[in-house]
Amino acid sequence: VSIPRCEARLLIGDARQTIQDLVCQGFQADAIFLDPFSPQRCPQLWTVEFLSLVAQCLAPAGHLATYCRAAAVRSALQEAGLHLGTLPIVAPRHSHEWAQGTVARWQPDQLIPLSLMEQEHLQTRAGIPYRDPHLRDSAQTIRWRRQVEQQTANRESTSRWRHRWGIT
Numbered sequence: 001v002s003i004p005r006c007e008a009r010l011l012i013g014d015a016r017q018t019i020q021d022l023v024c025q026g027f028q029a030d031a032i033f034l035d036p037f038s039p040q041r042c043p044q045l046w047t048v049e050f051l052s053l054v055a056q057c058l059a060p061a062g063h064l065a066t067y068c069r070a071a072a073v074r075s076a077l078q079e080a081g082l083h084l085g086t087l088p089i090v091a092p093r094h095s096h097e098w099a100q101g102t103v104a105r106w107q108p109d110q111l112i113p114l115s116l117m118e119q120e121h122l123q124t125r126a127g128i129p130y131r132d133p134h135l136r137d138s139a140q141t142i143r144w145r146r147q148v149e150q151q152t153a154n155r156e157s158t159s160r161w162r163h164r165w166g167i168t
Contacts, residue, residue, distance in 0.1 A: 015045055016135040019053040028059040034066040039073055039130065043142040047132040048076045055080040060106055067101040071121045071158075072146070074114075076129035077104045078122070085111025086118060098167075117165050125150045126158040 011018050015036075032054060036045035044050065046068070055077070058064055064082065066073070074084055082104035089100055098118065103111055114122075121127060128149050130142050137145075162168075 016050055016132070019050065019057070020135070023053050023056045027057050028062070029057055030059050030062045032058055032062065032064040034064060034068070039068065039070050040143070041139075043130040043139050043146070044132060044137070046070075046073050046076060047130040047135075047142060048079045049132050049135055051076045052080040055082055055104075055106075058082075058104075058106065062105065063110075064104040065101060069099040069102055069118075071124060071127035072129045074102055074118075075122050075127045077102070079129060082106060083108040083111060084114055086114050088112060120161060120165075121158075123155060124158045124161045125153055125155045126161075127155070128153055 011022075034045075034054065036042050039046040051073075054064065064077070065087070069086070077084060083106070085103040085105070087100040087103060089098065098115070105111060128146060130146050131149075132142050
């Protein structure tokens with residue numbers, strides 16, 4: 001059995017700046033595992049702008065995987081031009097357990113499609129992504145900007161969506 005060569009690099013610093021350097025270098029990864037803190041706690045690394053740069057570092061046949069299934073993050077990945085897939089839970093124990101995470105690719109093949117419930121989740125207010133136009137705003141500013149957009153959006157509330165799907 002032949003084991004393919006694997007290379008990893010640890011880059012220390014503000015990821016929002018480091019990713020810009022990687023894009024400039026033309027860096028391409030076959031696999032990216034995105035594992036920052038939760039979007040609410042660390043929205044800086046879940047914005048459309050940041051994820052668009054991460055996507056630029058994804059090789060044409062590459063896969064990006066994250067534990068996150070938040071509608072805001074999935075919407076941001078879509079805005080970055082990626083196709084979405086789900087990591088389903090084999091035996092969910094609660095109604096709020098519908099996926100273990102998200103996989104994204106440039107091409108839709110090799111993905112488990114989002115369920116109708118997950119697709120509809122993207123259309124709720126929860127699906128409004130975080131934004132950081134200049135990649136330097138504080139978490140508080142990014143959260144505030146999203147809240148303002150959510151309050152003015154003509155979208156279904158997430159609580160209504162949850163009720164419709166029986167999610168407690």
